Amino acid sequence: MSTVLGVRCAGGVVLAGDRVAVTGGHVRSRTRQHVFDFGRVGVAVVGADVDGFADRLDSELRTYRTERGEVRIDPLARMASDLATEFDVSALVAAPDDGGPPQLRSITADGSTTDDDLAAFGSGASVALGALEASHDSDATLDDAEILARDALRAAAERDAGTGTDIDTYRLSA
Numbered sequence: 723m724s725t726v727l728g729v730r731c732a733g734g735v736v737l738a739g740d741r742v743a744v745t746g747g748h749v750r751s752r753t754r755q756h757v758f759d760f761g762r763v764g765v766a767v768v769g770a771d772v773d774g775f776a777d778r779l780d781s782e783l784r785t786y787r788t789e790r791g792e793v794r795i796d797p798l799a800r801m802a803s804d805l806a807t808e809f810d811v812s813a814l815v816a817a818p819d820d821g822g823p824p825q826l827r828s829i830t831a832d833g834s835t836t837d838d839d840l841a842a843f844g845s846g847a848s849v850a851l852g853a854l855e856a857s858h859d860s861d862a863t864l865d866d867a868e869i870l871a872r873d874a875l876r877a878a879a880e881r882d883a884g885t886g887t888d889i890d891t892y893r894l895s896a
Contacts, residue, residue: 723751725844725878725885726756726766728814729854729871733864734895735816737766737826738871739844740879742886757890760855762818763793764892765802769811769831778805794818795825799835807833809867812843816894823896846878846885853877 726739739756758776759767760783767775782801786793795817802815806829813829828841840858842850853874859866868891878885 723845723884724754724768725846725850725872725875725882726758726768726774726814726848726876727842727847727854727874728766728816728826728828728838728840729858729867730816730824731858731862731864731867732823732896733862733867734893735764735824735826736864736867736871736894737814737892738855738868738875739765739766739768739817739890740875740886741888741890742884743772757892758894759892762824762894763798764816764893764894765813766843767813769806769809769813771809772811775805775809775811778809792818794820795827799827799829802827802829803833803835806831814841814843816892818894832878842874844885846875846882848894849881850874850878850885864893867895 724742743754798817815827819825820857828836840854879887
């Protein structure tokens, strides 16, 4: 299935994910992207139709920016929540907040949204989240948070056949 995770710290937000795509217990691809950079907005997603979700979100973000300006965390979370149910995916989204540091939101396939400092979805989520919780420092720099995220995904890959070792990241600085 793949694994994606997010870390919020003093330096900003890091999203990370591996590139494995598993269907029916078989690895179908080791090159599928799960982390997307939409400028000052980042998304990490796993589930049934990752590409459909990312394409549609990209379109909605372009429309929003044309009509209203830069996207903040609340409108992004609402867009992603609506699309998560349609495309049967779970997503982590990162965007600036009004007048504050970047925020991280978790969105499940049923559309529910939570504000998090640490989050993970996918087949290796429990291992990745355990590794994140063991070493997370809320005062960390963005570089330290990225190292933590990569280490957590590597730990998940060692214990979960659905998580790969090729890792993509997205960084949003404070």
